[in-house]
Amino acid sequence: MDLLRFATAGSVDDGKSTLIGRLLFDSKTIFEDQLEAVELASKSRGNEYTDLSLLTDGLRAEREQGITIDVAYRYFATPRRKFIIADTPGHQQYTRNMVTGASTADLAIILVDARKGMTEQSRRHATIASLLRVPHVVLAVNKMDLVDWSEERFNEIYEEFSLFSSKLDIPDLTAIPLSALEGDNVVERSENMPWYGGSSLLYHLEHVHIASDKNLQDVRFPVQFVIRPQQSNARDYRGFAGQVASGILKVGDEVLALPSGLTTKVAAIDGPSGPLDEAFPAMSVTVRLEDEIDISRGDIICRVGNHPEPTQDVEAMVCWMDQDALTVGRKLGIFHTSRMARAMVKDIPYELNVNTLHRDSEINQLNLNSIGRVKLRVTTPLLVDDYDHNRTTGSFILIDEATNRTVGAGVIRDS
Template sequence: MDLLRIATAGSVDDGKSTLIGRLLFDSKAIFTDQLEAVEKTSRERGSEFTDLALLTDGLRAEREQGITIDVAYRYFATPKRKFIVADTPGHIQYTRNMVTGASTSDLSIVLVDARKGMVEQSRRHTFLVSLLAVSHLVVAVNKMDLVDWSEEVYDEIRQEFVDYATRLNIADITVIPLSALTGDNVVNRSLNMPWYEGPSLMHHLENVQVASDRNMVDVRFPVQCVIRPHSNEFHDYRGYAGQVASGVLKKGDEVIVLPSGLPSTIKEVSTADGPVAEAFPPMSVTIRLEDDIDVSRGDMIVRPNNQPIVAQDLEAMVCWMSEKPLQAGQKLAIKHTTQSARTLVKGLRYALDINTLHRNETATQLCLNEIGRVTLRTTKPLLADEYRRNRSTGGFILIDEATNNTVAAGMILEAS
């Protein structure tokens, strides 16, 4: 079975946690004692329904306020597919948490309250989904039970989303009317909305095709570590372990190692279970080469005629995650694939208002949760691709060396 990574998004009280709880409950993915604990807490609060949001909102502050603060990850499976769901917060001050949850997702679910329609946070999160190059977007029009299952309300919200999304770069948009509280159109088709002819949410999640979203053309294998077993049986063994970022690797392929540029041929590709015919993203493998050449952590194995950009100057969009603002002249550490370096923030091109998509070119700093375009200069060359082409080799994080805190997530727009 393949794996689908999902991130939820939407405004506060749109029902993200309840929806995930409903998916877990209706797909029989929670234990009896978990359900009993949630039912008990719901009764103590005087709720008419079992509050399924309690399955994901585990922090005491979340339960007291009835909101999501941290990113909660939940795992479940159906006979067709395995799922990892990131329940991300809706508050504007937790934008950095939403970026963290969506950065590794194949699909994002943006919830909309049917009574309110598309609000500011809906636009904000839809833009972030586009910025993070998430290929598939599901707009879940929730709380349809509170608008009498109105087709007119659904059509109005669907059209508004489609019009807004044409300004962004989202390849696949699906709009589904549902009620997370009652379960209509979540796992099973709803009898209350006979006018809706599309799939239920679970049916769509089980069948959406994501394998073609991965870059299978550009071979990129960042070396994470060199394996040299100290035993007589493997005294000549030298393997290079890491996760395939993109492309397909197999025995006999001609490759070169960057940044040295030394050529070789793949002798063997293996996993923990032994040799495999080929490796593709996101497999973690060990590669052996025919030639005994110098390869170390941070190097990258690629094809001779398809190489990344070797760059020290980067144009990038960053989401700032620190209380202390980002300013030009700042020195930070940068972590890109398996490589680490130091970088100078040469300039701030503009800060972006992600509600209006307006660029503030007079901005002198980026504050917490703000997004902007910056120019960076690294102390050593990075082996990079544009983020739109390759999320693995086009993304990076910035680290404050004084505190060792991650202060920004970045996406490379241009490299030279």
């Protein structure tokens, strides 16, 4: 049974948490004690109905304000597929948390209130989903019950979103009209919208094809840890632990270790349950090599003739997440795969306007929640790929060295 990771996004009060609560409730994946707790909390707040959004809004501040602040992760399964949901905040102040939730997603659900239509935050989230190369996007037009299930209104929003997304890199877009509060088109097809000929949201999530989204050609294995057990029965054991970022790694393959440039062969692959013949994304394994070559945390094992290029000059699209602006000359920590280095901002060529997608080259800094092109000079060469080919080796985070806060996230792209 395969696994689908998906993230929800949208403006404040578009119904993201309610949608996930309805999805869990109608698919019968909520325990009785959880439902009782939510019913009790709903009554204590004076609600006339069971507020299913409380299933994901776990922080006290979230429940008091009725908004999502942190990224809430939920897990459930159907007979066809397993799911990990990232319920991300809609408030502009917490856009950085949306980036966190969508960074590993196979699919993004962007909710739009049928009454309000597209908002600036809807466009921002669509832009972020495109920058993060989320392969599949669902436009969920919510609260259709409040516009009398209007087909005309749904088509207006779909056309507006399609026009905007045509300027982005969204390879697969599906639009679904629904009511998270009433449950229409969430798990079961709605009788209130006979004009809609598509599937319910859950059916789409169960059947969307994600196998071809993975890069199985370019072997990339960033080393996270060197395992040397000090035990009498494994004195000569030396393995390199990590998660396969892309490609298929097999026993007997000739591989190249970077940045040393030394070659050897894969002697064995150890998984959590024992030896394996091969490993593929996103398996966490330990790789043993035939030769004793120098490899440490931050190095990458790849194929001979197919490897990332080391560089100290990195140019990327960056989403800035800190109150203090990003300025030219600022020094930061950069974390790429499992390698940590220091970086200095050389230039900020432009900022991307999320409403018009216009590139503003007159700016000299990036403010909170801004997205722009940034050139960095790194102290230690990084082994990078274009993000479109590899989401792991093509991305990084920026860290404020004084406070250790994550202040930015970047994706390496040619343009």
